[in-house]
Amino acid sequence: MIVIDLLLFFLLILSLGYVLFSTYCTWFFFRTGEGKKQDISQRFPPVSVIKPLKGVDEGGFENFMSFCQQDYPHYEIIFAVSEKDDQVFLLLKRLKERFPQREIRWVIIEDNKGPNYKVGNLAGAVERARYDILVMSDSDMRVKPDY
Secondary structure (H helix, E strand, O other), X not given: OHHHHHHHHHHHHHHHHHHHHHHHHHHHHHOOOHHHOOOHHHHOXXXXXXXXXXXXXXXXXXXXXXXXXXXXXXXXXXXXXOOOOOOHHHHHHHXXXXXXXXXXXXXXXXXXOOOOHHHHHHHHHHHHOOOOEEEEOOOOOXXXXXX
């Protein structure tokens, strides 16, 4: 009988220790001291958004605008095009005029080495991206500001 009482007492102490330890870990995880706040550049590192283009899609300007209206601190948008005389340049110039505060640029991939224009454009744009984190999206994609 004493052995069972000691075993139950030991298990009770062990359970109490676990509760105290998990409470401490939870408090430590969620505390918000000045020393623990991350810099916004650490929480949201800059990204390069890459969009391969060929021609003008229906609703293309609105699709491009949605990427310019992101609620994100620092990013660039790179449009990659294979042909110098592509009609999409008119939209890109209009976009840059409408959003002068955004890092918007385009690159012409004359020596497209990909198995198709999209892959070749992506490969060429990746080489010119300023940031390590890459986001790739098609030209027909439209996103909300919290994307």
